[in-house]
């Protein structure tokens with residue numbers, strides 16, 4: 018009775034709030050004359066610079082100015098439109114579910130408690146006096162996540178506010194109707210969390226604001242130190258917490274931080290699109306997202322840069338010949354900070370000797386030789402840094418270009434080209450010169466002058482690509498230097514311990530690079546060397562960098578991040594048990610951040626031990642696959658034990674998988690993944706299995722996926738989850754190398770509700786240590 022009465026009261030309040038929302042929506046629509054259309058965003062991809070490539074300097078200036086004016090005008094209009102549009106959208110969102118929580122807080126010294134309703138956004142009453150809803154990110158809302166009923170406090174700009182929470186309540190409101198209502202303790206409503214977690218997998222990640230757990234809230238709101246490192250078991254909500262953290266930071270620092278000041282490095286494009294809906298769902302613009310590989314490609318346009326997954330595919334399925342072992346050693350060394358030290362020593366040496374340059378040639382003739390360039394470079398004092406010397410060198414070369422222009426003037430080729438100019442080109446020159454008012458109608462008849470001007474124009478045009486190259490510092494022979502580094506290291510004195518196979522590694526590297534192919538393990542070191550010589554490219558725009566699946570970046574790459582984002586704050590999220598590039602780490606754990614680059618006093622570490630994704634049975638099974646003692650606590654959601662089925666051959670394997678898939682579908686599961694070890698295995702499985710059922714084959718280029726049956730290589734399933742997972746072939750001949758244990762673990766932990774493993778003959782030794790009662794066979 019009492020309960021019904023309470024619910025009716027709450028529903029009445031919801032109705033009142035909905036009326037206010039309606040009114041606000043109408044007012045907004047009147048103000049803007051109806052907001053029917055979204056704005057088409059013209060944003061370019063993050064790494065792309067806006068360059069307008071014109072020959073003539075004047076044109077460049079002119080174009081630039083007009084572009085800027087236009088852009089300013091457009092962005093002003095876009096801004097106000099965007100603002101209204103955002104408000105409108107947020108109100109629409111509130112209309113469906115205005116809030117999800119409430120606390121009654123009695124502040125110390127007050128005699129009446131305040132009811133704080135918490136939702137996605139703040140909402141004031143009609144007179145803009147009282148908060149009907151508090152934004153979940155508001156300081157006062159933090160108590161909802163941090164405290165059970167009883168004493169509580171929260172931080173404000175003016176200090177801590179203390180008091181007592183008298184009631185903590187959760188709501189499930191759908192389409193304006195209260196569907197559920199629970200008074201809860203410290204953990205935010207097991208009931209609601211149970212319900213959320215029992216839901217089906219989605220092809221897009223969902224926001225978790227209504228059920229953020231205390232330890233996750235600590236990640237979301239923690240901004241004490243420059244670096245925040247979050248280590249957490251599979252499915253512990255690292256990515257979720259990271260995305261809500263972005264929303265929180267955008268709210269807290271809204272005056273100074275925009276979405277495009279935040280960059281998320283994600284493991285692949287599939288993951289990028291998987292998480293792309295969370296922030297818009299929270300009413301915020303998406304942060305910039307990129308894979309580190311995209312960044313490398315952008316910076317190394319002259320090369321074909323190997324994709325990290327190609328490298329991984331090679332390691333996982335490579336034929337294990339001599340090259341294989343040498344390359345593996347090379348990968349390990351090139352991922353280490355020792356290699357960075359070696360490059361530093363090499364660069365130090367280059368200050369006095371050994372720089373390499375390229376000849377500058379024009380019309381097939383060298384006109385400034387590499388030797389001359391080198392001499393000029395070393396004529397500049399040692400006290401000037403290499404990047405600064407290169408800048409001075411560039412200026413010197415550009416002056417040489419001016420001289421060259423004069424020198425070429427009387428030459429035969431210029432005359433010939435001017436005779437060959439077609440009418441259109443001729444007119445172009447004429448108009449250009451006229452515009453510049455460099456001559457009048459009358460003087461153009463002056464044949465000599467005309468010829469002179471045409472010659473100028475022709476030479477300038479011919480030399481323009483060369484000038485461009487000089488401006489891009491293409492005269493520095495970074496390729497030659499990178500190759501030379503390997504020879505130098507053998508002879509020179511330095512303190513770095515080189516691998517035994519160093520000579521072979523050097524040969525292998527040189528061979529690839531000469532073909533303009535950069536293996537993935539060379540890409541970052543190469544860029545590092547280039548930046549050390551030519552000057553660092555620093556991304557000042559990025560104020561906060563998020564690195565997800567951080568265990569998959571090498572120590573060298575982390576050092577490099579510190580170089581290119583020296584002032585950015587960083588949130589680094591990872592799980593050492595899910596390293597897929599273990600072969601690059603040589604026994605070290607991923608995510609060993611060097612104290613020098615990430616000093617203790619600037620770093621805070623948070624560990625998440627509770628796992629939310631999978632049922633208790635799956636978590637308990639998968640955790641025994643691991644060798645280490647990491648604490649992983651399953652959330653209390655029950656399901657079936659994982660099942661291991663052993664068959665005799667491929668044909669029976671496919672039959673058994675098809676049967677299992679049929680069962681799973683008939684039980685209503687919609688997103689089911691058959692996880693294979695490699696892309697090659699995935700393709701073979703796809704060819705066989707798709708004769709019986711419809712599958713989507715996920716490749717490294719795949720950007721998004723639909724619900725249904727998927728076949729996916731293990732490493733692409735990173736960070737994603739499925740209702741049910743089938744490990745296609747967990748045989749001992751497929752997963753046996755100790756370095757693949759974590760990959761195997763990562764694949765199994767993608768399952769939310771059901772996990773099936775199949776094996777042809779003997780199963781993987783990784784399963785030997787799993788207790789018999791943690792799974793069923795058959």
Ligand SMILES: Nc1ncnc2c1ncn2[C@@H]1O[C@H](COP(=O)(O)OP(=O)(O)OP(=O)(O)O)[C@@H](O)[C@H]1O
Pocket residue numbers: 210213214223225228229230233249250251252253254255256257258592595629630735736737738766
């Ligand atoms: N507080 C929460 N409320 C509701 N769902 C949650 C919560 N925390 C985590 N989850 C759910 O658990 C699942 C796993 O979360 P998430 O992908 O963020 O974990 P992760 O630590 O990044 O996992 P992994 O390292 O395995 O990729 C997601 O479905 C997420 O929505």
